[in-house]
Amino acid sequence: MLDRLDVLVIGECVADIVRLPGAADQVHPGGSPANVAYGLARLGGEATLLTQLGPDGDGRLIRDHLTAGGVRVCTDHSTAPTPSAAVTLDDGGRATYTFEITWTLAAAGSGPTHQHVHTGSIAAVMEPGAATVLDAVESSRTASTVSYDPNVRPELMGDHATAVRRVERCVALSDVVKASDEDLAWLYPGEEPEQIAARWQATGPALVLVTRGADGAFAVLPGGRVTIGALPTRVVDTVGAGDAFMSGTLHALASRGLLGADGRERLRAVDADTVTEVLRHAAASAAVTVARAGANPPDEAELKAALDRFRGGRPVV
Template sequence: MSPRRITVLGECVADAFTRPSTAANELALRVLPGGGPANTAAALARLGTPTRFLARLSGDVFGRLFRAHLEASGVDLSQAVAAAEPSTLAVAELDDTGQAAFSFHARDTADWQWTPDELADVDLSGTACVHTGSLALVREPGAAVVEEFLAAAAPGATISVDPNVRPLLVRPEVYRGRLAHWCALADILRLSEDDLALLLPGAPPEQACDLWHAAGVRLVVITLGADGALASLDGERVRVPGVAAQVVDTVGAGDSFTAGLLHHLGARGLLGGRLTGLRPDEVAAACRFGAQVAALTCSVAGPHPPWDDRSARPLTAHGARAEKILADDVENPRSAPSPG
């Protein structure tokens, strides 16, 4: 079954990774295209899902990098906005485990300036799912416009939200204040254990799931790093173990998990409404696939998701070997291979 299109809305961020310089008093930066929604869109397209990305793309050097990266991944940018404002920049420092800490340069940048007119003519016919999240849902003036777009899309498409809390840029209480509204709009809420700790400090994952179900969302998936994921469908829980990987860094892992989850559901015709008839075993299979995609993303540097096994395209543009997602991985999970 050919999956119907998924439309992703949100930001692109230039991820600048620090590295030692050979010159004294200098810091070298390696810039990669990133941003949670952009990463998810690229991963979906590489997995074989027809994917459209609604973004405000600057004409600066970073905006041109985003456009080239997304188009090379197979993402449809036909309704992306050509923005006059500059791109958003995030400077990342990696710790010894590959976890990244970001500092953002995002004031008055292109990603947050959505107007109602820019989204008014988006045709959602043929779209099974609309996915958004991260800073696009909390940065004004565009956040309210994005929420209105989700409300308009909800009658005909599955709505997926990933809060992706960034406390150094937006205070967690801003996310908390809007989360119940997002749950009322959304069918799927995917977040990390770090997001959970910021949104509901001290709350067990099961309690959080019940709270968000009560607010309206049917499927909650909380990723737990190496421990896998907990999914709750209308209160019925499933746990999926983590997938072994030789971790280079974890940048983009959650975004890739989300893409794997949505791709798997969409490829089986399970997206396109309020998830009516979805079974816990189908959720578990989708989460297993998402964990595989996330593990492969962690096995290379930066937010570079893998290509589906039907593609001969390379995984990255900087020399890492192509990794393949095998069709039977969902039923027979295997350890993620390390980069060669």
């Protein structure tokens, strides 16, 4: 049972415009931080999203989607258009994105504290809004644990060296970091993911998790490293897979009392067996998501069924 995780997610919403040959465009609510907030709410968490939404049809679509899923949406009343991304899928369902986005998040002022704060993606690197995000994260660390997912979008990262410095600052502020092997390859070309993850973990986080697509995932923790293989599933598309992995991770950690200021020391002492279960939990969440169109993460019942099927030696979906 989830320990009713109270989480503040700070970051962008994006209207994902999925384009398939011979078919009309399909618009899905998206944006990595928004997807994480939605995934947490689906799993029983109390999720608040601090974001920007334009006064347009895409903004109304996204707000309605998030609110219906149980997310409390807070915006800074920006008049900029809602960010969008044209999503193209290859034959294997892998997504590539072309963005139209601005990020000018204004300071939200003081508000209630939250058990956990999550951020990442475009919001943590694109100025001028990134400065607001980092200030909010830094001011939250006393009362909250922090998680971060760089979710690298090369065309939006700006100067490479500057982007790396910003990512590393976010890593050092975090208790839990999740990245894909593709993220790490862009940030540190030619370096092994295991070496990067270990270096990141040494700068502050208790856990650094790395997803490797069909090759599974691994985590670096103070006592070493654990690895899991990929969970068997069929792939419709990969949109939102990493975000479902992130929300599944936070759900699993919260259910074990490892998040929040009072859980930080337990998180730093976490053992390999527990982290292995967390990875399986997160991978099952991602596996459900890739088996259906768009960023559509599981609810609690769907996640439990996926885990039961996997433990019984059957495909997740």
